[in-house]
Amino acid sequence: MQHLSILPILLPLFSGALLLLPPFSKTLKRQRLLAVLSMLLQVVIGFALVASVQFDGVTQYILGDWRPPYGIVLVADPMSSVMVCVTNFLAFGALCYATGYHDRTGGYFYPLFMFQVMGINGAFLTGDVFNLFVFFEVLLIASYALLIHGGGKHKTQATTHYVILNLAGSSVFLFGLGILYGTLGTLNIADMAQKVGDLEGSVAILAKIGALLLMVVFGMKAALLPLHFWLPKTYSSASAPVAAIFAVMTKVGIYSILRIHGVVFGDDAGELANVAQSWLWPLALLTVVIGTIGALASPTLKLLTANLVVLSAGTLMVCAALGNEAATSAALYYMVHSTLVAGGMFLLADMIARQRGKAEDRFVVAKTMDNPIFLGILFAIAAIAVIGMPPFSGFLGKVMILQAAHSTAEQLWVWPILLLSSLGALIALSRAGTTLFWRHSSSKQASDEKQTIHLGEWLGIVLLLGASPLLALFGGPISELTIDAAVFLHDPSLSVDALLTSPLADGGF
Amino acid sequence: MEGIYAFCVGLMTACGIFLTLRGRTFSVVVGLTLLSYAVNLFLFASGRLKLDGAAVLGMSEEYGDPLPQALVLTAIVIGFAMTAFAVILAMRARADLGNDHVDGRIPQTKEQVRQKSGGQR
Numbered sequence A: 001m002q003h004l005s006i007l008p009i010l011l012p013l014f015s016g017a018l019l020l021l022p023p024f025s026k027t028l029k030r031q032r033l034l035a036v037l038s039m040l041l042q043v044v045i046g047f048a049l050v051a052s053v054q055f056d057g058v059t060q061y062i063l064g065d066w067r068p069p070y071g072i073v074l075v076a077d078p079m080s081s082v083m084v085c086v087t088n089f090l091a092f093g094a095l096c097y098a099t100g101y102h103d104r105t106g107g108y109f110y111p112l113f114m115f116q117v118m119g120i121n122g123a124f125l126t127g128d129v130f131n132l133f134v135f136f137e138v139l140l141i142a143s144y145a146l147l148i149h150g151g152g153k154h155k156t157q158a159t160t161h162y163v164i165l166n167l168a169g170s171s172v173f174l175f176g177l178g179i180l181y182g183t184l185g186t187l188n189i190a191d192m193a194q195k196v197g198d199l200e201g202s203v204a205i206l207a208k209i210g211a212l213l214l215m216v217v218f219g220m221k222a223a224l225l226p227l228h229f230w231l232p233k234t235y236s237s238a239s240a241p242v243a244a245i246f247a248v249m250t251k252v253g254i255y256s257i258l259r260i261h262g263v264v265f266g267d268d269a270g271e272l273a274n275v276a277q278s279w280l281w282p283l284a285l286l287t288v289v290i291g292t293i294g295a296l297a298s299p300t301l302k303l304l305t306a307n308l309v310v311l312s313a314g315t316l317m318v319c320a321a322l323g324n325e326a327a328t329s330a331a332l333y334y335m336v337h338s339t340l341v342a343g344g345m346f347l348l349a350d351m352i353a354r355q356r357g358k359a360e361d362r363f364v365v366a367k368t369m370d371n372p373i374f375l376g377i378l379f380a381i382a383a384i385a386v387i388g389m390p391p392f393s394g395f396l397g398k399v400m401i402l403q404a405a406h407s408t409a410e411q412l413w414v415w416p417i418l419l420l421s422s423l424g425a426l427i428a429l430s431r432a433g434t435t436l437f438w439r440h441s442s443s444k445q446a447s448d449e450k451q452t453i454h455l456g457e458w459l460g461i462v463l464l465l466g467a468s469p470l471l472a473l474f475g476g477p478i479s480e481l482t483i484d485a486a487v488f489l490h491d492p493s494l495s496v497d498a499l500l501t502s503p504l505a506d507g508g509f
Numbered sequence B: 001m002e003g004i005y006a007f008c009v010g011l012m013t014a015c016g017i018f019l020t021l022r023g024r025t026f027s028v029v030v031g032l033t034l035l036s037y038a039v040n041l042f043l044f045a046s047g048r049l050k051l052d053g054a055a056v057l058g059m060s061e062e063y064g065d066p067l068p069q070a071l072v073l074t075a076i077v078i079g080f081a082m083t084a085f086a087v088i089l090a091m092r093a094r095a096d097l098g099n100d101h102v103d104g105r106i107p108q109t110k111e112q113v114r115q116k117s118g119g120q121r
Helices: A004-019 A028-056 A078-098 A109-125 A129-147 A153-184 A189-198 A201-222 A230-237 A240-246 A249-264 A277-297 A301-322 A325-355 A372-387 A393-404 A408-438 A455-473 A475-490 A492-500 B002-020 B025-045 B066-097 B110-120
Strands: A059-062 A073-076
Touching (some): A004 A028, A004 A059, A028 A109, A078 A240, A078 A249, A078 A325, A078 A455, A129 A240, A153 B066, A201 A301, A230 A301, A240 A249, A393 A455, B002 B025
Antiparallel strands (some): A059 A073
C-alpha cells in the first residue's frame, strides 16, 4: 500500500482533530473509546510499516510529487519504521494506562496525546531537515501542554524550565539550519549527504558550525551531559502516562544524531567527516557516569527512573560515538528496549506511589501495598531488564553494545564504564526494591476497601514491561532487523544515492 | 548592506541571549522573542542578500531564492505560537508560584546571605 508511510502522521492528526469535535468532545467515555481504537489501529499500522519495509524495501513518499531534492519527502526505511512501531506501541500502553485515572485530571488529554504521537512519528519519518524542525515543534508544543496537564506547583515549575529551554533550543536549531542551507543549498538529508563532501575551506568551517549547532539541539533533546539537567525534574513531575510517552522523546534526539551526524556528516563527508565524534565520545561516557550517580542519589522511584533514562541516553550516545555498523544496530535494539522498559517503569512507579498512600514513591517505610505480588513481579522484570542482567532484553542490548567496541582503546573506555554503570543501577534498584516492597510500618492500618487495579492500567503496564521478555525471546529476528537498519544507514549507495535517483520512489499524488 | 545586516542580526541575538539569561520570566519571554526575530532574519539571509530579485521566475532579471522565505514564514508562525504559549505559562507560573522568577523562588540577595551566615556564627 503506497500510502502506508504517511498514515502514522495522518491518523493521529485526524483522530486528534476528531476528538475535539462535538460527538466526542463532550463525553470522556467516547473520547476514550475513539482514542484507544485509533491507537490500536496505529499499532497495527506500525507493524505493517515494518513488515512492508522489510519485504518490499524502502519507500520514499513524495508529497505532491515534487521530486527530491526539491520537495518534501517521507522516508520509511528499516530504522525509522522500527522507531515508529515502537512509538505507537509505547503510546498504546500509555494510553491504556491513562484510561484508568489520569485522563480525568484535566481537559483535552486525548487530543494532546494524539498530536504528541503525530509529532514523534513525523520526526522519525521525515526525510528533510526543515520538516524535522517542524515535527520537533509539533511534538514539543504538545509536550508542553501534556507536561502541565493536571496542574500543580511542581508541574508549573518544571514546565517553565522545560518550555524556556526548548524555545531557546528551537532558535539554535534554526540557526544551524540556516547555516547548513546557506552552505549546502539543500535541506533534503540525502542530498545534503551527497553535497557535504564537496565543501572546502571557509565554507566547510561554516558548515561545521551548523553541524555542531544541530548537535547541541539534538544533545539537549537526548539529554547529553551538560544539557541534561532539565530531564530528571521534568520527567519525574510529569503524570505517569505523559512521562511514559516522554521516554521516547530522548530517543528522537538520539535518532536525529544517528541520522544527521551519522549519515550526512559520516565517513564520506570529506573535510567534515565524523565532525561530531570527538565531542560525542567524552560527553557520552560522562552522561553514563552522571546518570549512574543520579540514580544512586535518587530519593524517589520516579526520579530514579528519570535518571535511568539519562543513563540509557548516555549508553545510546556511546553507540553513536562508536559509529560502526555493529554499534548502530546495537543502538537500535537498545533504543527499542530502553524506551519500552522506561515507559513501563514510569507507569509502575505511579501505581506504586498511588498504593502507598502519603509516602508515595519515596524510599521510606510506609504502609503495605494492596497488590504487592503483582507489582513486585513487574518491578523485578523492569529492574532486571534495566540493569542488563539475563534473561531479559537489557542483557542482549548491553552485550551487543559491548561487542560493538572493536579496538582496544574503545574497549578500554566503554567496557568498564558501561559495566560499572550497570552495577550502579543494580545497587540503586535493589535498594529501591527492598525499601518499597519489604519494609513497611507494622502499625495496623485502617483496612478500608482494597484498591483494585483498573483493567486499562493493568494492560498498559503489562504490555510495556512484557515487551522486554518478548524482545529477548525474539532476539534473533529483531537483531536481524536492526542489523538491516544499520547496514542501510551506513551504506551511502542505499541511504543516499538510491533516494535521490528515485525509481523506487512510488510517490503519492 | 551585508555588514549592517550581519551587525543587526548579531546585536539582536546578543540582546536576546542576555535577556533570556535573566531571572524573571518577563525579560526571558522578551529575550526569546528577540531571539526568534534574529533567527528569522538569519534564515532569510541564508538565501543570500540580493536586491531586485523577485522570488518568482520571469518577474525580474535575477531571481531570489524562494525557499528561505518559505522557511521564515514557517518559523514566524511557529515562533509566534510559542511566544504566546510562553506568555500564558509565565502568567500561570506567577499565579501558582507566587513570584515571577523562572526558578519559582526569589533568590537571596547578598545581604540576606551575609545576615544568615552572621546569625549562625
